[in-house]
Amino acid sequence: MNCVKISPSRLRGEVTIPPSKSLSHRAVISAGLSSGESIIENVMFSQDIIATCSCMEALGVNIEKIKTGDNIYTLKITGCKSFKLQKNEIDCFESGSTLRFFIPISLINENNITFNGKGKLVSRPLDEYYKIFEKQSIEYTNASGNLPLTIDGHLKAGAFDIAGNVSSQFITGLLFALPLLKDNSVIKIIGKLESKGYVDLTLDILNKFSIEVINDNYHSFYIKGNQEYKSKNYRVEGDFSQAAFWLVAGAIGGDISCLDLNANSLQGDKEVLDIINRMNANVSIYDNKINTKLASTKHTIIDGSQCPDIIPVLAVLASVSEGTTEIINAGRLRIKESDRLTAITTELKKLGADIEEKNDGLIINGKPQLNGGEVDSWNDHRIAMSLAVAALKCTNDVIIKDSSCINKSYPTFWEDFRKLGGKINEWNLG
Structure with a gap:
């Protein structure tokens, strides 16, 4: 089993977001x-x-x-x-x-x-x-x-x-x-x-x-039959579901510019921009990059029905934001790579978050800091990466077990975390 240990730090710099x-x-x-x-x-x-x-x-x-x-x-x-x-x-x-x-x-x-x-x-x-x-x-x-x-x-x-x-x-x-x-x-x-x-x-x-x-x-x-796909050259744009980790990381612990994002994208997870704006994040949008800087974030209501993949990292943001955030209409998170409502609740509690699991959502009372400790990824890439972001606001080290699950969607995530100044050690328990 692969593990990573992350020490509290701030992340700064530019990161090229993986293709969608x-x-x-x-x-x-x-x-x-x-x-x-x-x-x-x-x-x-x-x-x-x-x-x-x-x-x-x-x-x-x-x-x-x-x-x-x-x-x-x-x-x-x-x-x-x-x-x-x-x-x-x-x-x-x-x-x-x-x-x-x-x-x-x-x-x-x-x-x-x-x-x-x-x-x-x-x-x-x-x-x-x-x-x-x-x-x-x-x-x-x-x-x-x-x-x-x-x-x-x-x-x-x-x-x-x-x-x-x-x-x-x-x-x-x-x-x-x-x-x-x-x-x-x-x-x-x-x-x-x-x-x-x-x-x-x-x-x-x-x-x-x-x-x-x-x-x-x-x-x-309505779909006509007997149609024909015609070949085309196409370039894949950056992924907002992956950018969400760095956008939140910049807002709670750094100054991060996300490159290769299309601000006019049709991706549903682009909703992360609207949500973190409502939470008072410091967001700047340029031609091909989006920047977030450390800010005093606050509570909101988040509807997870149209953007389920970014809910775990938004739960992290809510756990260190002022006031009570409610996540609603998120029941489909239970049939993802893990039961993500239970997974993120269980692991953030281990770090000291005040979070309550509901049938189709979460209620999160924000704190200025989390504690740290040992957590599990549940073999779920989005849980592992969300917990890495949470480590930025912990007073002690965070150990994430089964950390190699990021290979499912973002194999270079730990490398990018380190390039931005993250204090991270990886090892294999054998």
């Missing part, structure tokens, strides 16, 4: 579904993106990787219109996006395929797809509701009812696959759609690769 994981998934898949060659620049090879590339290659797509930086690659992707499985078993590692995107994609043609995974992914819910399988008589077997999942059949065009409060990943998976079916389809959203920002990213990427989807105010999505 959400956009990287979508660009790689769209390029793979296209005929011809696409060039996708600025892709970080985190474990999740490796999983998606492996899935594309298993479907017969050729991906040439050209290293351009520290774990950053340009991909030459030669797509194929008719998939021919190179292997019948696909490992999605711990990537929920990969699994939920590729289930419909693998069924564009008649296939027998098994999906495997690791960690919490094995038990993450797939009920929205099981309902479709049963309606369309697609045969499937699983391990008492868990992976491995074996599917035999093909997806048919038609009407699809998808719950809006479970995961937008089901919607995105269908949006990738349905344009390639012979007939027209419609996705009808049952209830209120959460994480609209992720659907916006999907629609934008599809449009860039010449796929047309009509969005009826997020109630229904």
Whole structure:
């Protein structure tokens, strides 16, 4: 098990934000579904993106990787219109996006395929797809509701009812696959759609690769059949869900400039800017960078329905901000890589935070400082990185166990932390 020990310090300097994981998934898949060659620049090879590339290659797509930086690659992707499985078993590692995107994609043609995974992914819910399988008589077997999942059949065009409060990943998976079916389809959203920002990213990427989807105010999505993805060159912008760690770190303990961010981005996690502004953070936005400096932050109400991935680090900010912050509509955090509401509550309490877990949110009474101590990442990259930010406001050292889980999305996080002046030691317990 890998561990890190972080001593209290202030972080200063510039950090280049890793490319958006959400956009990287979508660009790689769209390029793979296209005929011809696409060039996708600025892709970080985190474990999740490796999983998606492996899935594309298993479907017969050729991906040439050209290293351009520290774990950053340009991909030459030669797509194929008719998939021919190179292997019948696909490992999605711990990537929920990969699994939920590729289930419909693998069924564009008649296939027998098994999906495997690791960690919490094995038990993450797939009920929205099981309902479709049963309606369309697609045969499937699983391990008492868990992976491995074996599917035999093909997806048919038609009407699809998808719950809006479970995961937008089901919607995105269908949006990738349905344009390639012979007939027209419609996705009808049952209830209120959460994480609209992720659907916006999907629609934008599809449009860039010449796929047309009509969005009826997020109630229904109309998809023509017999469409064709057209190859395109694309550069992935910086990831606001990763920038959130440094934006909070600057606000509570330093002076940090985040580079390669698009202030006009469609990313839902860009909402971090509005939230930390409300909390009185010192934020400056320039052409291609966003800066935060040490400030006396205050309480607010945070709605987690549209930006679940940044809630753990915002809980850290709230724990050292004046007054009582309430986080609401965040129940979906319970079905992420960990139960993130329980995980962040448990670990911040160990550091001395005053935090109470509710059914779908948190109540946090801020303190000027936290104490420090030994905490666990719960094998969840966003919990580990959030606890690293919390260490900046502790009076004593913080030891984070199972720290290598950051490789899932941000393999160079500890290196960037150190470059900004963080006092950090890493070791392996064996």
